[in-house]
Amino acid sequence: MGQGVHMQELPGIGKRYDIDLGSPTQRISVVVRQGHIRDLYVFTSKGDEPTAVLELTSEQALKLGAVLTGTFFEG
Amino acid sequence: MHADLIGLGGIVLLAGLLARLGRRYGFPTVPCYMLVGILLGPGTPGPVLIEHPEDIAILASLGLVLLLFHLGVEFPAEQVLGSGKRLFIAAGVYIGLNVSAGLALGFALGWGTSEALVIAGALGISSSAIATKLLIELRRLTNAETPIILGIIVIEDMFLAFYLALLSPVLNDSGSTADFVVDLLVSFGFLVLLFALARWGARAISMVLNSREDELLAILMVGLVVLVAGIALEVGVSEAIGALMIGLVVSRTSLKERVEQLVLPLRDVFAAIFFVSFGLTIDVGDLGGVALPVAIAVCVTLLTNMTAGIVTARLFGFNQRAATNIGLTVLGRGEFSLILATLAITAGLDDRIGPFVALYVLVLAIAAPLLASQSRHFARFVPDRLLRSRWRYVQSETMSTSCMHQDQMEITETDIDVCQQCVADGGTWVQLRLCMKCGLVACCDDSPARHARAHYEDEHHPVIQSLQPGADWQYCYVDEILVREPLGRSRTTS
Numbered sequence: 001m002g003q004g005v006h007m008q009e010l011p012g013i014g015k016r017y018d019i020d021l022g023s024p025t026q027r028i029s030v031v032v033r034q035g036h037i038r039d040l041y042v043f044t045s046k047g048d049e050p051t052a053v054l055e056l057t058s059e060q061a062l063k064l065g066a067v068l069t070g071t072f073f074e075g
Numbered sequence: 076m077h078a079d080l081i082g083l084g085g086i087v088l089l090a091g092l093l094a095r096l097g098r099r100y101g102f103p104t105v106p107c108y109m110l111v112g113i114l115l116g117p118g119t120p121g122p123v124l125i126e127h128p129e130d131i132a133i134l135a136s137l138g139l140v141l142l143l144f145h146l147g148v149e150f151p152a153e154q155v156l157g158s159g160k161r162l163f164i165a166a167g168v169y170i171g172l173n174v175s176a177g178l179a180l181g182f183a184l185g186w187g188t189s190e191a192l193v194i195a196g197a198l199g200i201s202s203s204a205i206a207t208k209l210l211i212e213l214r215r216l217t218n219a220e221t222p223i224i225l226g227i228i229v230i231e232d233m234f235l236a237f238y239l240a241l242l243s244p245v246l247n248d249s250g251s252t253a254d255f256v257v258d259l260l261v262s263f264g265f266l267v268l269l270f271a272l273a274r275w276g277a278r279a280i281s282m283v284l285n286s287r288e289d290e291l292l293a294i295l296m297v298g299l300v301v302l303v304a305g306i307a308l309e310v311g312v313s314e315a316i317g318a319l320m321i322g323l324v325v326s327r328t329s330l331k332e333r334v335e336q337l338v339l340p341l342r343d344v345f346a347a348i349f350f351v352s353f354g355l356t357i358d359v360g361d362l363g364g365v366a367l368p369v370a371i372a373v374c375v376t377l378l379t380n381m382t383a384g385i386v387t388a389r390l391f392g393f394n395q396r397a398a399t400n401i402g403l404t405v406l407g408r409g410e411f412s413l414i415l416a417t418l419a420i421t422a423g424l425d426d427r428i429g430p431f432v433a434l435y436v437l438v439l440a441i442a443a444p445l446l447a448s449q450s451r452h453f454a455r456f457v458p459d460r461l462l463r464s465r466w467r468y469v470q471s472e473t474m475s476t477s478c479m480h481q482d483q484m485e486i487t488e489t490d491i492d493v494c495q496q497c498v499a500d501g502g503t504w505v506q507l508r509l510c511m512k513c514g515l516v517a518c519c520d521d522s523p524a525r526h527a528r529a530h531y532e533d534e535h536h537p538v539i540q541s542l543q544p545g546a547d548w549q550y551c552y553v554d555e556i557l558v559r560e561p562l563g564r565s566r567t568t569s
Contacts, residue, residue: 009222013216039216053214
């Protein structure tokens, strides 16, 4: 994996990717489930509970990813 | 037999509707299906949709077979087998505690030895489906303890296979010891045969199954699975285990993913019929008679689960919160308990087993999600001294971003300023590393001899620290990351 991204297997569910944002309070984890649903876990506080959890279908995840990587130019 | 489509359709529809209602409040689906079966079956006063449960027996057994086949197909053997000794110890403790408590309770009830063995399994093996759904719904997929919970569940599934293999000769009880031994040997022989098939015959199976068209793959797959399950039943091993093993074989072929996707909807439908059909056999009047044993069983299961949770947390250096999360997430009982009860009913064991397991599953199905979602309140009752006091850092922190071996960082300073192995061999080195477990000083990976890594490979001491002046870092060989303060913790302590 690239720098600052760590992958961990979740047996029976899928794979979890942790993206280190270089701050003690900010981090993002993405869980790619076997059924192709992606869970986006966002942590913005020091607490244990995630600030937001989004359940994305693979299509929604694709859109989000395209925007984030800058390959989506429409509009 | 004439097909009573109205009855079947009605009961499946109602089961689905009740399950949908239940899901809205976070309850698992399996007990809902069963409940509809109980309420609309011949054993309960009121409307009866299916008069004779045996009318749908073949559909129900197809459900059982597909349930276990899917379990086998998606079994993540590599991930779990490679995940280390600690996980196996944790799972062993969980299974050992729960199954032996179930066995003790089974014998205490005095229904008989075979009955006790069935109860041990029904109480001991938790529901993978319930635990997995709970983790997703409670938004705990990134918690530190989650991979451990999932690992325990998978090892439980594996245990189930062996337990079924052990149980079927017991249930076929023919009276004499010699016959029993023969049955046991046949049972395990069949298992070994399928294991061998899994190891070497995956290509042959994939040649039989392979088709580019999903339609044909689905048909070939169902045919093969039902055939193998039927043969398993014929030789005295249960159909359940035959299906599970052929699933394991298929999981080793390149068709694994397609089969997984194709079988999933089939499994869901027929498994629901299986659970409904189990409910149909339950007479609601019998539930009262088993209320007390069920109450005791539920308390025992709660106790053993919490104990196992604490032991696991201790092993992995987790805090109270994780301990209760582990104990309460795997509390749910469902499909496996019902499978074992069905086997018991088919084998003609004590009549009370059916209602007992049904009520037990129902109670835990309601209790597990409620308790698991409130686990942080229970965490307060876990005394500190039960856990490792030094490393309570993990909390709900993602395990992967903070190395798991910080409890082995014992030595932080040394006076040695040479790589002694290099000195002995007459070699040179670039930088020095300190093994934080035993204090050995050795040369780094840029040095020709790489003694620090060699030391890790020999001794499995995970964490090293750089001895380079000014360099303030530690590295964990096992997790392959730099060790640092866990994320989410304030930097003031460092």
